[in-house]
Amino acid sequence: MDLGNAIWKKSTRSGTSGGDCVEVAGNLPGIVGVRDSKDPAGPALVFRPGAWQGFVDLAKRIGPVG
Secondary structure (H helix, E strand, O other): OOOOOOOOOOHHHOOOOOOOOOEOOOOOOOOOEEEEEOOOOOOOEEEEHHHHHHHHHHHHHHOOOO
16 A cells, blocks of 8 residues: 555654654545654554544543553
């Protein structure tokens, strides 16, 4: 799958030190891309928008882990 037109966005909570963060591209029709911000040339996961939204909603309900 070509993610060449993806516009990647990192969480504003990730800070400036890099750390453990993901970037999400939500501008592609029919898919949401997710990648490791420390390895932007590495692999990316692809989700259907409904599946990604379900994950985000659940993560918000559960809250931070650790």
